[in-house]
Amino acid sequence: MRPAGGTDVRRVVGLALPALVVLAAEPLYVLVDTAVVGHLGALPLASMAIGGTVLAQVSGQLNFLAYGTTARAARRYGAGDRAGAVREGANATVLALAIGAVIVALVELLAWPVAAVIGGTGSPALAGAVEWMRIAILGAPGILLSLAGNGWMRGIQRTREPTAYVVIGFGLCAVLLPVLVYGLGWGLAGSAVANVIAQWVTGGLFLRALLREGGRLRGDRAVMRGQLSTGRDLVIRTLALQGSFILAAALCSRLGPEVLGAHQIGLQLYMLTALALDAVAIAAQSLVGEALGREDAAAARRTAALCARVGFAAGAGLALVLLAVRPWAPRLFTSDAAVLAQAEVMWWWLAGMQVVSGVLFALDGVLMGANDVAVLRTITIVAHALVFAPISVVAYLAGWGIGGIWLGLAAALVVRLALGGRRVRGDRWMSARVA
Structure with a gap:
């Protein structure tokens, strides 16, 4: 049934x-x-x-x-x-x-x-x-x-x-x-x-x-092959993401302990907020996969648009919360004046990234639900290897500080959103099949 x-x-x-x-x-x-x-x-x-x-x-x-x-x-x-x-x-x-x-x-x-x-x-x-x-x-x-x-x-x-x-x-x-x-x-x-x-x-x-x-x-040998193929693409995507975080930490450490400390605070908070936004992506996976299983392309497209709106609302809400607590929240993590000064710079990027992440994670869930993971893998590699890495290295060499590193992280998210959004606006993502 x-x-x-x-x-x-x-x-x-x-x-x-x-x-x-x-x-x-x-x-x-x-x-x-x-x-x-x-x-x-x-x-x-x-x-x-x-x-x-x-x-x-x-x-x-x-x-x-x-x-x-x-x-x-x-x-x-x-x-x-x-x-x-x-x-x-x-x-x-x-x-x-x-x-x-x-x-x-x-x-x-x-x-x-x-x-x-x-x-x-x-x-x-x-x-x-x-x-x-x-x-x-x-x-x-x-x-x-x-x-x-x-x-x-x-x-x-x-x-x-x-x-x-x-x-x-x-x-x-x-x-x-x-x-x-x-x-x-x-x-x-x-x-x-x-x-x-x-x-x-x-x-x-x-x-x-x-x-x-x-x-x-x-x-089942055939089913396992399909699962391992999907797994390969998702593992490569995860490695690309982790590589960016490792590079960011390495560059921040070379800018001084106060920069690395502020970056660590921001990264842990971003990981925490990403959990909330990833919940929308999981809903998108399930609902889009179900719609495509029914061969209801119109429902899949409506679901994608709805999940993107829910993701935007969730991201905007988190951004407002982060901005509201900005004057005192960093002090929960440190009392060091130098770290707090760097955290103040980072905080604006952290808040702004929530809005982009809310829509992006929802669209990632849409593409995962369609089993379009090979494209999702490629988008992630392009954004982090060809956008984040060059921007962050230039920022380090030019002395832009923690703001430059987080500019690179934000730029990678924007590129992923642009490429993922372009993919979802088309029709080819709905033709991905379960092997």
């Missing part, structure tokens, strides 16, 4: 809000974990920071298991093939377990050299980092199961259960952390064990949902 057609603001928001809860859970958990471990002292906190960098790459680099699966499952669902949508989830789950097992083996084998590269060979935090990493990485398959589960369940617009699963995992971890770290006296290792338990419980809930839906853990 085909799902009912039609899209309105309530439907977009109804999909976006649960997605926002899921997106916000991970950074909130990291904050709680950091606070608990932070009271053990600076050395355990540094160890967790090194190990956590590795664990963060699991969800960061392999998020195609969620985003790619959403688009593919939504297309099947829109065509009335719910079983096919679930089959996409089953294949993504098989991939999650296989990739997770490989990651566990590699990190267990290479924990010391990986930690040394991140923290430096002489770091006193290395031993703790290796201990934490070798335990925490056992939860990697659970993380990937959650990504795959979120993907197919968003695709068939079952958004309440994923929210509940993630909240259960977060709540369990919040309880276990102080018990294991302080109550049982396990210290840093207790943090890692809490990670593993929470990730496997959450992943297990998604696995149970798949099996109850009739999914079979049996790989």
Whole structure:
């Protein structure tokens, strides 16, 4: 049976809000974990920071298991093939377990050299980092199961259960952390064990949902090829984005510690606001994929326009909030006068970028929902390699300071919006197929 057609603001928001809860859970958990471990002292906190960098790459680099699966499952669902949508989830789950097992083996084998590269060979935090990493990485398959589960369940617009699963995992971890770290006296290792338990419980809930839906853990070679092709493009896109952030941090560090400090504040706030805006993109993926599955090009175009308007409203709202709190918010992060002076310059760029990002992320979701990820990958590479990189390097050499670096970041967003908007205004994005 085909799902009912039609899209309105309530439907977009109804999909976006649960997605926002899921997106916000991970950074909130990291904050709680950091606070608990932070009271053990600076050395355990540094160890967790090194190990956590590795664990963060699991969800960061392999998020195609969620985003790619959403688009593919939504297309099947829109065509009335719910079983096919679930089959996409089953294949993504098989991939999650296989990739997770490989990651566990590699990190267990290479924990010391990986930690040394991140923290430096002489770091006193290395031993703790290796201990934490070798335990925490056992939860990697659970993380990937959650990504795959979120993907197919968003695709068939079952958004309440994923929210509940993630909240259960977060709540369990919040309880276990102080018990294991302080109550049982396990210290840093207790943090890692809490990670593993929470990730496997959450992943297990998604696995149970798949099996109850009739999914079979049996790989379909053709479907997997399509998923890996989509995954390849999304991973390359993610690398392009991360490369820009690394270059920005490197240039800011060479401009002085006060510039780097202000940049770090701005970057973390931008990542936080991006979570809210990305929720609209997830709604766009699901709804556009469904419309194209019904072969309703007009509905797909209306959905794209509506999601762009919702994204604009969300971005404008965040920009106004940032401008309203500008006089005092930076002082929540630092009392250093030099850093505050640099943050004041950066803040205007941070606020202005929200409006562009709101529309851009929505259109990114539209293209992902259409499985037009190869074009999305190319747009991202062009914007960040050919626009951000030259502008930021020129800004550094010309002495434009932090404003010049953030000018480059803003310019890359504008170029991505222009190219993505041009793509969506045409018709070719709607002809992308699910392999």
